[in-house]
Amino acid sequence: MADEAVDREATRRRFINWFLGTSAGAFLLSVLYPVGRYLIPPAVGESTAGTVTLAIKPDDVKPNTGQIFKFGSRPGILVRTAQGELKAFSAVCTHLSCTVQYRSDISHIWCACHNGHYDLNGKNIEGPPPRPLDAYVANARGNQIVVSKGA
Ligand code: FES
DSSP: HHHHHHHHHHHHHHHHHHHHEEEEEEEHHHHHHHHHHHHHOOOOOOOOEEEEOOOOGGGOTTTEEEEEEETTTTTEEEEETTSSOOEEEBBBBBOEEEEEEETTTTEEEEEETTTTOOOOOOOEEEESSSSSSOOEEEEEETTEEEEOOOO
16 A cells, blocks of 8 residues: 555656656747747848849839839839939948938938938948948830849
8 A cells, every 4th residue: 555655656756747847848948949049040141133124114213213122032222313314222221221212302312210321322421321332233224124233
């Protein structure tokens, strides 16, 4: 009778140890996995597309305006200067990666996040951006606009 009680106690103790051990392990895994996923971001490479044909038609881009387009997985910005020249840049701000926009009132490419300014050559001229925007080559071919990363 006493042996049976000892066996039952040992079995219950083993079960509790197993249960607590696996619960602690599951809890640790449920905490560490998301933290690990946050700290090690997935490998999302830059677009491999070297050239894109835009859905925007050349006549849709009036002088002194700009439009955002998709260059692979990242945004680009197409600008037609007041003189009529087409220019294209990466629209990813070199400060903290906000998407820039064109401001017709000052004829600058502008980042609203921290008031960063770029001129129409993509050069950072005011605010926190540390370097110019990546420049692309924009060409109107017939009724299409083709943007490429250039040489
Ligand atoms: S992210 Fe563009 S100025 Fe800060």
